[in-house]
Amino acid sequence: MAARIRLPLLLPRSFPPFRSLKHVHTEAAVKEPQYPPIVVSLTAKSKSARLRLNEERIKMISSSPVEEKLSLITRNQRMKFVVYPQTFSRNPDRWYQHFTKTAYIPGLPEKFNPGSEGSQSAADQPAAPEIDGAAFNEIRDLVTRVILHEHWHKTRKRKPFLYKHQELVIGPFLKTLVSDLTYSLAKYNPLLRLSSLDLSPQVNFYWRRGKRIIPKGHRRGRQEPTRFQIDDHPHSQIRIPQQLPQFAPLEASYTAEVPEIHLAPNVMPLFRRQYDNNIFTGTKLPDPACYGHTQFHLVPDRYHRDRLARQQHSDQVEPFLRANATASLFAWTGAQAMYQGFWDYQDVTRPFVSQAVITDGHFFSFFCYQLNTLALSVETDANNPRKNLLWGTESLRLYEGVQDGAVVGLDDGVLRLLVQFLMNRPHS
Amino acid sequence: MIPEATRYLKATVSLFSPNIFLNASKLSAHGAPSSLQTRRNLRVSHCLAAKVPPPKKPREKVEIPGLEMVTYGDRMHYVPGLAKPVYPPWEMSFKDPRYYRSPPAQEMALYKDKPCYIFNQRTSILEGVRQAAWLTKTQVSPGLLPHLISLAAKPENQLPDQDERVQNAIKHSRFWDTTEPRPRKERYSNTLLLNLLHLCASLQPTHPAVGRRILAENYSLAATWKRGEDLFQIRGRNGLLHCSMDPLPRICGEQEVLETSDWVLESFYPVSPTIDLQQVSVYKEEMNYTGESPPGFPEMELSWSSSNHLSPIGSGFRGEYPYPHAHTLYFLETSDPNCKLRPEQFRAKMIMFTFGNALARAHKLYGTQPQSLLECPITVQAVGTNGRIFQFLVFQLNTTDLSGDDGIKNQAWLDEDVELYDFAKVRPFIKRKEVKVPAGLAGYKPETFSKFLALYLHGAA
Numbered sequence: 001m002a003a004r005i006r007l008p009l010l011l012p013r014s015f016p017p018f019r020s021l022k023h024v025h026t027e028a029a030v031k032e033p034q035y036p037p038i039v040v041s042l043t044a045k046s047k048s049a050r051l052r053l054n055e056e057r058i059k060m061i062s063s064s065p066v067e068e069k070l071s072l073i074t075r076n077q078r079m080k081f082v083v084y085p086q087t088f089s090r091n092p093d094r095w096y097q098h099f100t101k102t103a104y105i106p107g108l109p110e111k112f113n114p115g116s117e118g119s120q121s122a123a124d125q126p127a128a129p130e131i132d133g134a135a136f137n138e139i140r141d142l143v144t145r146v147i148l149h150e151h152w153h154k155t156r157k158r159k160p161f162l163y164k165h166q167e168l169v170i171g172p173f174l175k176t177l178v179s180d181l182t183y184s185l186a187k188y189n190p191l192l193r194l195s196s197l198d199l200s201p202q203v204n205f206y207w208r209r210g211k212r213i214i215p216k217g218h219r220r221g222r223q224e225p226t227r228f229q230i231d232d233h234p235h236s237q238i239r240i241p242q243q244l245p246q247f248a249p250l251e252a253s254y255t256a257e258v259p260e261i262h263l264a265p266n267v268m269p270l271f272r273r274q275y276d277n278n279i280f281t282g283t284k285l286p287d288p289a290c291y292g293h294t295q296f297h298l299v300p301d302r303y304h305r306d307r308l309a310r311q312q313h314s315d316q317v318e319p320f321l322r323a324n325a326t327a328s329l330f331a332w333t334g335a336q337a338m339y340q341g342f343w344d345y346q347d348v349t350r351p352f353v354s355q356a357v358i359t360d361g362h363f364f365s366f367f368c369y370q371l372n373t374l375a376l377s378v379e380t381d382a383n384n385p386r387k388n389l390l391w392g393t394e395s396l397r398l399y400e401g402v403q404d405g406a407v408v409g410l411d412d413g414v415l416r417l418l419v420q421f422l423m424n425r426p427h428s
Numbered sequence: 429m430i431p432e433a434t435r436y437l438k439a440t441v442s443l444f445s446p447n448i449f450l451n452a453s454k455l456s457a458h459g460a461p462s463s464l465q466t467r468r469n470l471r472v473s474h475c476l477a478a479k480v481p482p483p484k485k486p487r488e489k490v491e492i493p494g495l496e497m498v499t500y501g502d503r504m505h506y507v508p509g510l511a512k513p514v515y516p517p518w519e520m521s522f523k524d525p526r527y528y529r530s531p532p533a534q535e536m537a538l539y540k541d542k543p544c545y546i547f548n549q550r551t552s553i554l555e556g557v558r559q560a561a562w563l564t565k566t567q568v569s570p571g572l573l574p575h576l577i578s579l580a581a582k583p584e585n586q587l588p589d590q591d592e593r594v595q596n597a598i599k600h601s602r603f604w605d606t607t608e609p610r611p612r613k614e615r616y617s618n619t620l621l622l623n624l625l626h627l628c629a630s631l632q633p634t635h636p637a638v639g640r641r642i643l644a645e646n647y648s649l650a651a652t653w654k655r656g657e658d659l660f661q662i663r664g665r666n667g668l669l670h671c672s673m674d675p676l677p678r679i680c681g682e683q684e685v686l687e688t689s690d691w692v693l694e695s696f697y698p699v700s701p702t703i704d705l706q707q708v709s710v711y712k713e714e715m716n717y718t719g720e721s722p723p724g725f726p727e728m729e730l731s732w733s734s735s736n737h738l739s740p741i742g743s744g745f746r747g748e749y750p751y752p753h754a755h756t757l758y759f760l761e762t763s764d765p766n767c768k769l770r771p772e773q774f775r776a777k778m779i780m781f782t783f784g785n786a787l788a789r790a791h792k793l794y795g796t797q798p799q800s801l802l803e804c805p806i807t808v809q810a811v812g813t814n815g816r817i818f819q820f821l822v823f824q825l826n827t828t829d830l831s832g833d834d835g836i837k838n839q840a841w842l843d844e845d846v847e848l849y850d851f852a853k854v855r856p857f858i859k860r861k862e863v864k865v866p867a868g869l870a871g872y873k874p875e876t877f878s879k880f881l882a883l884y885l886h887g888a889a
Contacts, residue, residue, distance in 0.1 A: 142639075145750055149642060153749050172645060179629070179643070187633035196600065197626050204607065276607070284604040288596060405748075 058345050066341045067285055073343060074206055074277035080227035081270045085327035086303060090316065092323035094259045095268050099209055099228055100330040101376055102369075102388040103256030104322060109247040109368055109391050112420050131188055131419065136412075139419060142184055144407045146177050151402045163301040170298060170361035171235065175199060178236050178296055181422060191425040196239045196289040203232040203295075204278035205331035208344070208377040212264065225377055226265060229277060230331040234356075237282055237332075238293040238422075245426050246351040246370060247391065253372045254385040281335040290339050292332050292354040294421055297324060299360035305395075318394060321358050321365045326390055329356050329369035333388075337374055347375045347384075355421050363395035366417055393417075536710045542659065545705035547780050549664035550764070553704040555696050556772030557842070560779040562701050563655060565830045566838040567691050568779070572820055572879065573679060573841055580882035584634065585889050587627060587881075594877045597623035599869055601815075602852040610854045614763040617815030621668075621758060624877070628884040637888035640673040642751050650717035651784040651791070654798075655830050658702060661715060662784035668758035669785075671751035676807040676887045678824065680839055685805065685826050688837040716791040718754065752792075754785040756883060759812035771819075771845065774812055778821050779840060782810045786825035786838075798829035801836055809883050818846045820879055848876045 040048040042056070061072050083099065097104060107113075131139075150173040160168045179197060186192040208225040266272070281292065301307070305317045333352040342348045352371040357364055373386035396417070400409030467480045500506055501513030520527060533539055553559045561568045579585060587593060601620035605611045611619070625643070632638045647669040651662045759778055761769070769777060786806045794802060802825065810821040820843040827836045850871025851857075857865040 145642075149644075149751075176642065179626075180639075183629045183632040184639055186630055193630045193633065196623070199622060201605075202607065278607045280607050283600060287600060287604050 061343070062346055066339065069341065069343065070279055070285075070338060073338075074279060077274050077277065078227060079272045079274045080206070080229050080277070081265050082273050083228050083230045083270065083327055085230065085232050085297075085324045085331075086300060086320070087323060088303070089268050089270075091319050092268070093319040093326060095261060095265070095270075096323045096326040096330075097259050097390075098261045099265070100326060100388060101209070101258050101373065101381070102326050102330060102390050103253065103258050104326075105256070105389060105391045106393075107391060108366060108393060108417075111247065111424075112366075112368075112417060114416075129188055131423070135188070136416070136419070139181070139184060140410065140412070140415060142180055143177065143415060144410065146173065146180055147399060147407050147410075148402065148405065150176065152405055166298055166301050166304070166360065170359075173361065174235055174296060174298060174359065178238075181418070182238065185419065185422050189423050189425050191240050191242065191293075192238070192422065194241055194289070195293060196283070196287075198237050198239065198282050199235075201234060201237055201282035202280060203230070203234065203237075203282055203328065203331050203335065204280040205230045205334045205338075206277040206279055207334065207374075209381075211378045227277075228265075230327055231278070232328045232331050234295045234328060235298040237295040239282060239287075239289040240291050240293045241289045242426050243291045243350075244293065244353040244355075244424055246353055247368055248370060248389060250351060250372050250386060253370075253387045253389055256387045256389060258387050279335050279338050281332060281339060285339060290336065291352075292336055293424070295328060295332060295354065295356040297328060297356060297358040299358060304360055305363070321395065322367075322390070322392055324358055325356050325365070325367035325369070325392055329354050329367065329390070330371065330388065333369055333371035334374060337371055342374055344375055344377050344380050347373055347380070347386075355424065357418065357421065359398075362397055362399065364398050364414055364418065365393055365395045366421060367392040533710050538710050538712055540709060540711065540713075543707045543709050544659045544661055544711045545702045545707055546661045546663055546711070547705055548662075549666050549762075549777070549781075550767040551704060551706065551777070552767070552769050552773040553776050555699060555703070556770075556776045557779065558694050558696055559699075559701060559703070560776035560783075561840070562693050562695065563660060564779065564783040564838060565655070565693065565827070565833070566779065566783070566823070566840045567688050568840045568842055570842060570844070572822060572843045572882075576679075576822070576882050576886060577879060579885060579889055580878035582889075585631075585881065585885055586878075587631065590877070591872070591874050593627055594624070594874070595869060595872055597627055598849060598852065598872070602869070603854065613815060614761070617760055617813060620815055621760060621813060624880060625758075625884075628881055631885070635885060635888050637674070638885070640751075641755060641888075642671050644669045644671055644751075647757075648717065649781060649784050649788065650715040651787040652713065652715050652796075653787060653828070653830050655701075656832075659713075660705070661711065662780055662787075663715070664781065666757060666781050667760050670755040670758070672753045672755040672887065673751055674887065675753040675804075676755060676809070678805050679807055679822060679841070680805075680824055685801070685824075685836060685839070688826070688839060689835055691837060693833055693837070714796060716788045716796065718785060718788045718792075752789070754789065754808050755887065756809040756811060757781060757785065759810065761814045771817075774814075775819055775821070775842060775844065778810045778812050778819060779823065779842070782808045782821060782823040782840075783825070783838070786823060787828065790825055790828050794828070798827075798831065800827050800829040802826060802828065809886065811880065811883060816848055816852075818848060818876055818880065819844055820846065820883060822883070843879065846876050846879065847871075847873060849873065 040046075040052045042049060042052055061069055064072065083096070089095070093104070096102070129135075150169070159165070182192055182195070182197060206227070206229045208227050210226045211223050212226060214220055214222050214224050281290065283289070299305075299321075303320055305314070308314055308317055308320075333354050336354070337348050337352045348371065354369050356367045356369070358367065359365070368391040370389045372388055373384055375381055375384050375386075396411065396414045397409075398411055398414045399407050402408065465480065466477045468477055470476060497511040499513035500510040501515075503510075530536075547553075547563075555562075557568060560566070598620060601611070601616045601623055603610065605616065605619055610616075629638060645668055646665055647667075648665050649662060653660055757778070759774070759781075761774070786808045789806050789808075790799075790802060793806075806825040808823050808825075810819075810823070812819040812821075822841045824839045826838050829835060849869055851865045852869050853865055853867050856863050856867040
């Protein structure tokens with residue numbers, strides 16, 4: 001009976017007092033959670049619900065197959081900055097490096113330097129023959145023939161119309177040069193035999209970087225990520241089924257410097273539009289040749305160095321080329337990485353590498369790009385030490401001119417660089 | 429005033445006059461409102477329809493030679509009763525290309541009484557291959573010769589993983605080339621041809637002779653020949669041309685060439701063989717030109733460089749052109765809506781242009797005098813496609829003596845309507861809830877690419 005026990009006024013912690021003594025030397029039993037974890041609501045109109053929605057969305061995207069991933073990332077259309085690789089803005093290279101988190105390193109990686117060429121060729125497998133003097137002479141003859149075919153043998157009734165010179169004269173020349181060089185070098189680089197050559201392809205990329213506070217409107221005061229889209233049309237590109245090897249290890253990019261610009265992008269000037277967000281390497285997902293090798297770009301007449309010299313903007317020639325290389329190659333490598341399933345929240349585990357040659361017919365500039373990180377949005381970039389790297393040369397003249405049916409001043413160094421670019425292949 | 433300008437002025441006056449009649453839709457063929465069409469006056473408040481009065485015929489002017497008309501020209505104003513002064517037509521003292529009127533054909537420097545019939549890249553001839561054969565004095569045989577097809581059957585002339593790579597090339601051109609669901613027809617046919625050429629050219633490491641060729645775009649052609657009483661010319665800019673440093677070997681032996689003289693050309697009386705050809709009276713004779721002209725340059729018929737036998741340099745090119753022999757021509761369907769060629773006419777165009785290339789080369793080598801039998805017949809190939817169906821042609825020029833209908837003929841082997849694949853659908857074709865054609869590439873035929881490769885490697889393997 002309950003009334004018979006006389007309970008003290010203060011009940012001890014363990015009641016009855018001595019019964020629990022036999023459990024003193026054992027560990028406390030693990031308590032299984034009897035209820036599911038209490039998480040923030042998904043549908044409430046609150047900031048934490050918004051955060052949880054974002055997390056769920058990120059989890060859903062990360063776990064879906066690549067095609068669905070791409071369509072989920074590019075589904076919503078909003079106002080975004082359209083980045084043109086070939087732009088009239090002043091000093092666009094610093095702006096584009098800031099948008100794409102790219103560090104510029106003058107010169108080319110050690111692979112392409114003449115000093116280390118010997119060690120490079122020694123490490124190559126003996127399956128493909130090397131380019132010796134005789135082979136290089138053949139290539140030089142081929143390039144001479146292509147230059148003469150375009151500039152000497154072809155008779156033209158009158159000069160091309162305004163702003164059509166590059167498209168009508170240099171375009172076909174570059175196309176013949178690229179295709180003929182690719183086929184001749186296929187003997188020495190077996191990867192080129194499996195490659196795909198695209199003429200006038202399309203390359204698109206969509207990403208977010210930075211944020212701004214919306215100044216006006218019903219969403220005023222809220223934060224909005226800045227969206228960018230590149231729609232590039234290179235002259236031609238070579239795509240391969242295997243990935244090119246990296247130029248520098250991922251960790252080497254931690255110390256590189258990326259220019260920081262604290263102005264809003266529309267100051268550059270850059271304009272906003274809203275349309276389909278596309279991520280495209282030049283071909284759709286099912287294509288086996290999904291990795292990029294080399295892109296070739298043509299400098300349009302509007303940005304030709306002669307015209308810039310007439311307007312006293314000769315100092316803008318190199319920044320223009322660097323900006324073109326940064327934007328085009330970032331878009332291409334980024335799209336290649338996204339085709340492999342990497343995105344903002346699942347950063348690349350291996351660097352993606354591509355090359356580009358930008359030319360106006362006489363002057364050639366060579367660029368190499370290594371994509372080390374895709375995590376450029378505000379949340380993912382907070383603790384991201386990786387940076388993308390761009391190596392590039394100044395403009396180098398391939399030949400002086402054509403006189404009396406002969407090419408004057410053909411530069412062997414430039415030709416050698418071009419050949420080395422096309423010979424780049426993974427060590428198997 | 430310039431007649432064109434007066435016409436425009438009348439049109440603008442009629443637009444801006446206060447009593448506007450909606451004449452635009454009621455104009456007859458010669459631009460004046462005909463009296464049978466009712467003129468509707470919808471902007472006025474009186475009667476809404478009225479008959480247009482018939483045009484007034486001006487009074488006949490009688491000219492009596494020797495009689496000087498008294499005009500009001502001196503008075504500087506109209507005087508009733510005096511004649512209207514007639515002044516000589518005013519011409520500008522300097523040359524302005526915006527206001528240049530070309531003289532009538534009879535006054536041009538190159539005018540000739542005898543007309544010339546010109547075949548250009550937009551010509552669509554009525555009788556198709558038969559007419560082309562008659563014009564070029566050719567015996568057309570169906571099907572390619574077996575020794576050509578067997579060229580691609582050899583294992584060393586095949587690509588590694590050939591079927592898979594060709595199917596990838598077709599899928600790339602038909603499905604994967606653009607961000608939209610499917611690329612447009614002219615884009616995919618162009619991409620398919622370039623992809624197939626890229627695959628063939630990747631055989632260059634094993635066949636070094638392939639490196640002695642160059643692909644030329646927007647290739648201009650001019651060739652002249654006489655057939656019976658009439659003069660014919662081919663002028664035009666067709667698509668791709670593969671030029672080579674070495675000529676193609678002859679396809680047919682001497683005996684068969686001599687046997688062609690027994691074969692009779694197919695006639696299509698009462699249709700004239702010159703039907704659908706452009707008839708011009710102003711032309712340059714002896715035009716034999718094979719050269720390059722970049723796109724965007726208008727085809728000026730009369731102002732090319734001097735003809736073959738006059739200039740020591742050579743037709744169309746400066747200096748020694750390293751790739752003088754035409755190897756293969758590639759024809760694509762043009763995107764021009766005015767010039768849609770049916771398959772028969774497309775094949776005829778292929779024959780004519782191949783013949784033109786061979787003839788220009790023959791004139792260069794052997795001179796423009798007609799030769800009844802060439803010691804070394806000239807062989808040129810052609811491939812035409814619309815993105816799915818291919819036409820293969822091999823042409824051998826045996827003779828340049830084309831005036832009579834008898835004698836040795838040229839030979840052509842034409843493989844018509846060879847399909848590369850049956851269907852390449854982005855979405856499956858479903859009829860009555862049954863999938864008739866699945867999505868993707870269906871019905872791939874590997875023999876077509878073997879023929880393509882055989883024609884590509886001919887002369888190099």
